Amino acid sequence: MSILDLSKHLMYDFHCNVMKPKYGEIIKLLYMDTDSFIYDIRTDDFYEDMKGMIDYFDTSDYQENKRYGMPRVNKKVLGKMKDENAGKILEEFVGLRSKMYACKTETDLIKKSKGVKKCVRCEK
Numbered sequence: 001m002s003i004l005d006l007s008k009h010l011m012y013d014f015h016c017n018v019m020k021p022k023y024g025e026i027i028k029l030l031y032m033d034t035d036s037f038i039y040d041i042r043t044d045d046f047y048e049d050m051k052g053m054i055d056y057f058d059t060s061d062y063q064e065n066k067r068y069g070m071p072r073v074n075k076k077v078l079g080k081m082k083d084e085n086a087g088k089i090l091e092e093f094v095g096l097r098s099k100m101y102a103c104k105t106e107t108d109l110i111k112k113s114k115g116v117k118k119c120v121r122c123e124k
Helices: 002-026 046-052
Strands: 027-032 037-041 090-097 100-105 109-113
Touching (some): 002 037, 027 090, 037 090
Antiparallel strands (some): 027 037, 090 100, 100 109
């Protein structure tokens, strides 16, 4: 229980003290779980912004020589935020409840539905 409390504290701290002050009203928190966020951020280049806040992120899964030129740092460091899509742009998102969402990136369709036996289907 204390691990979940610490995780929740870390997540809220990151949102309230890093992301919200930086982006103000142009950021929307679409989904938050004990270990992940999904944001809608209206900015010119989020990956350039990320480079300026690199101490907060684990970018070890980004491919070298990828279009963002992201340094690969903080591999598996506790408390660092990680882009689960490793730089793939999130194009669509549908969040129904905790642990139940679907999102589409440039190349993949990701469906999460923990504890649900029925199919989640996304069509264009």
